[in-house]
Amino acid sequence: MVTDVLVVGAGPAGLTAAIELRRLGVERVLVAEREEQPGGIPRHSGHTGYGLRDRHRLLSGPAYARTLTDAARQSGAELRTGCTVSDLQAGGESLTAILTSQAGIEEIRPSAVLLATGCRERPRSARLVPGDRPAGVLTTGELQQRVYSRGERLAGRALVVGAEHVSFSAAVTLAHAGARVVALLTEHERQQSYAAFRLGAALRWRVPVWTKSAVTRVTGVAGRLGSVEVTDRRSGQVRTVDCDWLVFTADWIPDHELARSAGIAIDPGTRGPAIDLGMATSVPGVFAAGNLIHAAETADVAALSGRHAARRICSFLTALAAADALSRVPIITEPPLRWISPNIVTADGTTPPRDRFVLRTDEFRRPTRLMVSQDGKILARSRSLRCIPGRPLHLPASWLTTVDPEGGAIHITIDPAN
Amino acid sequence: MSWDVAIIGGGVVGTAIARELARYQLRCVLLEAADDVGTGTSKANTAILHTGFDAGPGTLESRLVTRGSSLLREYAQETGIAVEPTGALLVAWTPEQASSLDAIVEKARANGYLGAVPVSESGVYEREPHLGPGAVAGLWIPDEAVIDPWSVSLAFATEAVRAGVALRLRTRVSGVAVLGGGEGFELAVDSGPEPVRCRFAVNAAGLASDQVDRMFGCDGFSIQPRKGELIVFDKLARPLLSSIILPVPTPRTKGVLVAPTVFGNVLVGPTAEDVADRSDLSTSAAGLAALVAAGRQILPSLEQEEVTATYAGLRAATEHRDYQVSRHGRYARVAGIRSTGLTASLAIAEHVAGLLEEAGLALKPRTGDGPARPRMPYLGEAGPRPYQLAERIAADPAYGEIACHCERVTKGEIRDALASDLPPAGLDGLRRRTRAMNGRCQAFFCGAEVSAMFSRADAGLRAEGGGQRGH
Numbered sequence: 025m026v027t028d029v030l031v032v033g034a035g036p037a038g039l040t041a042a043i044e045l046r047r048l049g050v051e052r053v054l055v056a057e058r059e060e061q062p063g064g065i066p067r068h069s070g071h072t073g074y075g076l077r078d079r080h081r082l083l084s085g086p087a088y089a090r091t092l093t094d095a096a097r098q099s100g101a102e103l104r105t106g107c108t109v110s111d112l113q114a115g116g117e118s119l120t121a122i123l124t125s126q127a128g129i130e131e132i133r134p135s136a137v138l139l140a141t142g143c144r145e146r147p148r149s150a151r152l153v154p155g156d157r158p159a160g161v162l163t164t165g166e167l168q169q170r171v172y173s174r175g176e177r178l179a180g181r182a183l184v185v186g187a188e189h190v191s192f193s194a195a196v197t198l199a200h201a202g203a204r205v206v207a208l209l210t211e212h213e214r215q216q217s218y219a220a221f222r223l224g225a226a227l228r229w230r231v232p233v234w235t236k237s238a239v240t241r242v243t244g245v246a247g248r249l250g251s252v253e254v255t256d257r258r259s260g261q262v263r264t265v266d267c268d269w270l271v272f273t274a275d276w277i278p279d280h281e282l283a284r285s286a287g288i289a290i291d292p293g294t295r296g297p298a299i300d301l302g303m304a305t306s307v308p309g310v311f312a313a314g315n316l317i318h319a320a321e322t323a324d325v326a327a328l329s330g331r332h333a334a335r336r337i338c339s340f341l342t343a344l345a346a347a348d349a350l351s352r353v354p355i356i357t358e359p360p361l362r363w364i365s366p367n368i369v370t371a372d373g374t375t376p377p378r379d380r381f382v383l384r385t386d387e388f389r390r391p392t393r394l395m396v397s398q399d400g401k402i403l404a405r406s407r408s409l410r411c412i413p414g415r416p417l418h419l420p421a422s423w424l425t426t427v428d429p430e431g432g433a434i435h436i437t438i439d440p441a442n
Numbered sequence: 443m444s445w446d447v448a449i450i451g452g453g454v455v456g457t458a459i460a461r462e463l464a465r466y467q468l469r470c471v472l473l474e475a476a477d478d479v480g481t482g483t484s485k486a487n488t489a490i491l492h493t494g495f496d497a498g499p500g501t502l503e504s505r506l507v508t509r510g511s512s513l514l515r516e517y518a519q520e521t522g523i524a525v526e527p528t529g530a531l532l533v534a535w536t537p538e539q540a541s542s543l544d545a546i547v548e549k550a551r552a553n554g555y556l557g558a559v560p561v562s563e564s565g566v567y568e569r570e571p572h573l574g575p576g577a578v579a580g581l582w583i584p585d586e587a588v589i590d591p592w593s594v595s596l597a598f599a600t601e602a603v604r605a606g607v608a609l610r611l612r613t614r615v616s617g618v619a620v621l622g623g624g625e626g627f628e629l630a631v632d633s634g635p636e637p638v639r640c641r642f643a644v645n646a647a648g649l650a651s652d653q654v655d656r657m658f659g660c661d662g663f664s665i666q667p668r669k670g671e672l673i674v675f676d677k678l679a680r681p682l683l684s685s686i687i688l689p690v691p692t693p694r695t696k697g698v699l700v701a702p703t704v705f706g707n708v709l710v711g712p713t714a715e716d717v718a719d720r721s722d723l724s725t726s727a728a729g730l731a732a733l734v735a736a737g738r739q740i741l742p743s744l745e746q747e748e749v750t751a752t753y754a755g756l757r758a759a760t761e762h763r764d765y766q767v768s769r770h771g772r773y774a775r776v777a778g779i780r781s782t783g784l785t786a787s788l789a790i791a792e793h794v795a796g797l798l799e800e801a802g803l804a805l806k807p808r809t810g811d812g813p814a815r816p817r818m819p820y821l822g823e824a825g826p827r828p829y830q831l832a833e834r835i836a837a838d839p840a841y842g843e844i845a846c847h848c849e850r851v852t853k854g855e856i857r858d859a860l861a862s863d864l865p866p867a868g869l870d871g872l873r874r875r876t877r878a879m880n881g882r883c884q885a886f887f888c889g890a891e892v893s894a895m896f897s898r899a900d901a902g903l904r905a906e907g908g909g910q911r912g913h
Contacts, residue, residue, distance in 0.1 A: 058847055059887075108844045110829065126839035129832045147884035149751045152734070154725040157753065159869070162889065169890035240727065247868075277748065281848075281882075284678055 029337055030121055030134040031055040031101075032109045032282065035064020036323040037314025037330030038140035039092040040078065044334035046099035050341065053101040054134070056123055058108040062096070063089025064142060066323050068168035071196060077324035078331070086172075088323065112137065112286040114307040136337050139283055139297065139305070139312040140330060143319030145190075146275040148242070155253075158244025164194040164273045171201040178203040180268030183252060187215035187233050188414035190320070191273040195231055203269055209234040209254060213388060216414045242270065274414055276319035283312065293356075293363025294318060300352055300368040301376050301424075302336035303329065311337055318365040318382050321416060325378075332377035351429045353398075358437045360387035360411070361394075364419070371429035381419040383436065385411040393439035396423050399432045405439055445471045445608075447798065448629055448640035450615050450654055452479040454591075454787045455779055456646035457598035462791035463798075464605035467806045471638060472599070472607055473631065475614035475650075477867035478874075480595025482648045484784065485874060486723070486755030488672070488712060489703060491515065491525060491587040492785040496691060499552035501764040502793075507782045508554055510789035514594070515587070517788060520815045523593045524704040524822025530586035530686035531561070531569055533577050533740075539690040540579040546690070547581065557584050572682045574742045586686055590704045591784055592874035593818045598787070600863045604813040610638075611867070618643075618657040624771055627658075642772045642803050644794060648758045649720045651766075651777035658773045663766050665777070667720050667756040670712025671729035673737065676882050679708040679747040680823075687740055696781070698736040700744075705849075705877060706823035707750060710737035723754045750882050757781055765790075769797040816863075819855055821877055828852050845895070846888040848881020856892065860899035872896055 028050050031038045034057035045053045061067060066074055069085030076082060079091060096103055104125065111122040119137055123130045145163040162170075170176040178201040184194050187210035195205045208215070208231060215233045234254065240262070241253035251266045278296035289306035291298040296317040297305040305312050313333040314326040321329075353369040362384040366376050383394070389411035396404040396419070404423035411417060419436070427434065447463055449456050452474030460472040476482070491514060494507035518525045534540040543560060550558045561580040567573060569582070603609050610633065617630035619637075626641040647654040652665045680702060689697035695714040703709050713729045730752055737744045757780050760766055766778035767790065774797050776790060783790070799805050820827065828834050828841040829850050835842035840854030859866060859875035866872040869879065869892070878892050879885045885892070 058844060106843055108829070108847065108850075110850070124829050124835075124842055124844065126835070126842045128835050128842060129830070144883045144886045146748070147886060149884055150749045150882075152727075152730045152749060152752065154727045154730055154752070156724045163884070163886045165883075165886035166889040170893070174890050174894060241724075243724075281678065 026052055027054045027132050027134040028052045028341065029054070029136045029138060030109070030132065031138045031140060033057060033064070033140035033142060033314070034062035034093070034096070034103060034105070035140060035142050035314060036066065036092060036327040038138065039063070039096040039330070040327040041138050041140060041313060041330035041334040042096045042101035043099045044331045045337065046101050048334065048338045050338060054132070055096065055101055055103045056107045056109050057103070057105045060106050062093045062103055062105055064323075065165070068165070068172050069193065070168075070172045070200065071193060074323050078327040079324070092327070109282060112282055114286045114288065114310055119309050135341055136309045136311065138330070138333055138337060139310065139316055140314040141279040141282060141316050143276045143278045143315040145272060146277055148270075148272050151272065151275065153239055153242060155242035156244035158242065158247055158249045160249030160268055161242060161270045162272070164190055164197070164271060167194055167271050168197055171197050177201055178269060180204070181206050181266060182269035182271060183239070183265060183267045184208040184271045184273060185239055186210060186273035186275070187212065187217065187235070188274045189217045192217050194271045194273045198269065198271065205231045206265060206267055207232045207234050209237040209239070211236065211238050211257060212413055216412050239270065276315070278316045278319045280316065283316070286310070291363065291367045293367065294365050296365075298354070298368055299366045300370045301366050301374040302339070302370065303333035303366065304336065304340070309340065321382065325382075329377040336374070353427060353429060353431065353434055355434045355436060357383065358435060360385050360389065361436060361438070362386050364436055369424060369427050369434060371427055375421050375424065379421050381421060383417040383419060385413055385417060388412060389438065394419055395437050395439040396434060397437070398428060398434045403427065403434070444626065444639040444641060445469050446640065446803070447471075447642045447644060448473060448627070448638055449644045449646055450629070451646035451648055451651070452476075452595070452599065452609070452611070453482050453646065453648050454480060454484040454595045454598070454784050455648070455776055455790055456644070457595045457602060458787035458791040459644055459646060459776070459794050460602035460607045461598040462788075462795050464602045464607050465807060465812065467808055468803070470602075470607045471640070472602065472609045473613045473615055473629070473638065474609070474611050477611050478871045479599040479609070479864065480592060480874070483755055483758055484595050485592060486672070486753050487591055487781055487784060488699065488701060488709065489588055489591040489784070490686060490701065491589040492782055493555050493557070493583060493585045494553050494782070494785070495550035495555040495558055495583055496546065496696070497553050497782070498763055499549060502767060503765045503782060503786070504553050506765065506786040506789040506793060509792075510786035513788035514589070514785060517597075518589060518594075521597045522818045522820050523597060524590040524820055524824065525587050526702065526704050526822060526824045527585070527587045528685045528702055530583040530688050531566065532581040532583060532688040532690065533566060533573070534579045534690055535576050537578060542690055543579060543581050555585075558582070559584070569685065570683055570687065572741055572743055573687070574739050588686065588702055588704050589784070590821050593821060594784060594787070596864060596875065597816050597818050600816040601813065603863055604816065609864075615654060615657070620659070626772060642774070642798050642801065644774045644776060644798070646776045648779070649756055651758065651775070652760075655775055655777065658770065660770055660773070660775065662768070662775070663760040663762055663778060665720070666759050666761060667717050668759045669715045669717045669722065669754055669756055671725045671733060671752065671754045672709055672711030673730065673733045673749055674703065674751040675708040675710065675737070675744055676748040676750050677706045679744055680706050682708065682741055682743050698733065700737060700740045704822040704824065705880070708741075708744070710744070712755070717756070720756065723756065725752050725754050729754075748882060751880070751884070767793065767797075769801055772801050774798060819858065819876065828855055845891055846878040846881060848883050848887075849877040851876050851878040853895070856895050860896065865899070865903065866896070869893060869896055
């Protein structure tokens with residue numbers, strides 16, 4: 025089969041990219057989705073809040089997933105579900121992808137590939153939480169599938185690790201499923217979601233947020249979760265909390281395995297492929313978008329990065345020659361900033377999705393300016409930004425014209441003059 | 443009715459004995475307290491197929507590990523159990539350690555292993571370029587290998603059951619009465635009022651083997667559980683090493699090793715901590731921190747990689763240095779089988795059959811061919827998995843439907859495990875039979891789907907046979 029563009033992953037970024045590629049006239053667009061249903065993570069998210077920035081209306085997760093899926097099908101893109109891209113070879117002159125499904129094993133040679141494989145939450149084991157290994161310990165991802173997609177009821181007491189938007193979403197899901205949420209807990213000094221969200225949770229379900237706290241031991245009883253040990257990081261005090269469910273939320277990691285096994289360079293900050301302003305990775309013809317490159321932004325932001333990537337893929341397909349002549353200047357963040365996306369500057373007039381960079385911080389800071397510098401020269405200072413772990417910081421891209429394409433790496437720091 | 447032999451304990455040793463005795467004209471029963479075979483020390487170990495180079499020369503352990511090693515290699519090949527012949531590199535990090543390497547070579551020779559080759563400092567880094575700085579010298583043991591530990595007990599039990607051995611799960615022995623005239627035993631079990639009568643009894647109860655031993659009126663040893671915590675790193679770390687990296691052992695422990703697993707991960711461990719509680723399989727903050735630190739020192743690039751799983755196992759250590767295998771009338775004690783039990787299992791079984799014969803058990807081979815060797819699902823990464831085999835998918839499309847994406851486990855494999863001779867009793871059993879949900883996402887993506895497949899199959903079995911899952 026001849027394919028112009030292979031899109032890996034039919035979440036918001038992949039589907040939106042496919043729609044845009046077709047709109048721009050790319051003939052053969054194939055979207056490969058390993059799950060049985062297209063739509064990505066929003067499929068399992070029962071609450072509203074989807075589609076604002078890209079579809080300009082508010083939808084529930086499943087409705088949003090359906091809208092994007094329908095639009096992708098109508099656009100003329102081919103959508104294959106239950107289809108895993110099990111290998112991607114990007115070493116030689118051409119790109120080769122192996123697709124595995126019920127239909128068998130197929131090798132295709134697309135002209136370009138868009139990786140839109142998304143992200144996942146770090147599970148308990150990756151966070152090195154010690155103790156027993158009972159049932160009842162899960163991530164938001166598994167929780168939402170069990171509750172919203174399979175209609176499971178969860179009885180008993182639940183504790184949620186994390187206090188970001190997704191953590192409150194997990195708490196809502198648990199309450200919906202019949203569990204009583206004892207508390208949300210975070211190692212940070214305060215919660216990281218919207219005040220309204222937190223207040224809603226507190227009033228409606230009387231859920232407290234335990235700050236500066238961590239789960240330091242999990243105890244099982246006959247194979248089921250019995251209790252967890254919670255340590256207060258301020259006082260060192262340890263208490264035992266009886267619970268039946270423990271949900272680990274947030275702490276995102278991109279699903280970058282296909283990218284890494286294909287030899288694509290990984291950004292040390294985002295842990296996704298290092299990408300330039302046009303979403304191109306280190307391998308010519310391979311692009312990346314969505315929460316693979318910024319884990320995790322909201323679905324509409326992921327979708328818009330997919331649309332941006334689609335446009336750049338079109339330029340790549342029509343003007344192959346010019347692509348590799350440009351110099352690529354990396355952008356590096358200094359602590360407490362954790363990452364920036366995109367993270368490579370190409371001085372060809374390209375701007376990032378939504379004309380802004382997105383960053384993450386590891387620590388709370390009072391409203392603060394970010395400083396952009398290259399080779400000791402200050403290129404820009406942002407306006408004052410709120411620094412909340414797990415929430416995006418946006419840096420406008422207006423300084424791009426001042427970058428020296430032959431210069432050293434660009435550094436993003438907290439402005440010491442704050 | 444009375445059984446010829448009752449085997450107490452369905453770990454790798456007990457199932458191996460059951461399989462061995464199934465070759466003869468005997469009526470045997472295998473009693474296991476848990477709801478599946480191989481759930482104790484047999485499932486939580488370093489999964490190394492040893493050569494026996496570092497055993498205590500002249501011990502029973504040395505002899506059985508050496509023989510068991512070649513038997514298990516052959517058996518794994520015949521049944522399709524994954525073995526990866528990685529070799530092991532024993533690394534000396536100090537001049538003192540380097541000076542002890544000659545003695546290790548001598549000890550290996552005394553154990554009948556002649557393959558150990560000294561390696562220079564540069565040779566160490568040629569073999570393992572990602573190793574951390576500071577290695578002084580090494581010893582290359584080419585025949586050490588890694589194996590799929592879960593499929594071994596399952597294969598033994600499957601073969602035994604197919605040959606007529608009765609497997610009774612969820613059956614704990616709570617007391618022993620000696621029958622008049624010393625002609626056998628009556629074993630009280632907690633699974634029902636009927637005791638199990640047998641002419642001969644084998645104690646392969648692992649961590650409970652001293653308690654069982656006392657029920658038989660013996661008192662030769664006590665189990666002193668030694669906990670080992672382990673960390674499994676992501677598959678993306680696998681290219682960082684090609685062989686098992688061993689430390690120079692101390693008198694107390696073999697130390698923390700870094701090893702590839704046949705499943706394509708990297709394992710760091712085990713710690714060694716004496717514990718009192720025989721059911722305590724918890725990991726500790728200190729243990730995990732020590733392993734992360736050790737892993738980073740040995741293989742610094744591990745720092746960049748994610749941890750996929752952490753777990754702990756208990757070694758059934760005793761106060762004695764050697765295995766505790768002996769016969770007392772018609773009772774055979776098979777205890778104190780430490781970390782080498784997986785490797786030695788088939789040789790232990792042969793040895794135990796010999797002990798029982800001495801006690802008067804007639805070992806008459808069965809007539810006819812008997813059941814064929816079971817063919818186990820290949821769970822390794824060194825050979826092709828079902829999702830990679832076009833012909834297999836063409837013949838049965840379920841092998842092209844990947845359900846667990848991290849481990850690339852197909853619906854066909856999950857279906858097969860649920861319908862096997864020894865179906866899993868729970869999700870953990872399904873994990874050990876297929877690898878499903880064992881990957882980096884720890885069920886973030888597939889947990890709901892795989893649980894649903896299990897529940898459907900479980901409900902089907904209950905409706906059909908009154909819940910006789912796994913006999």
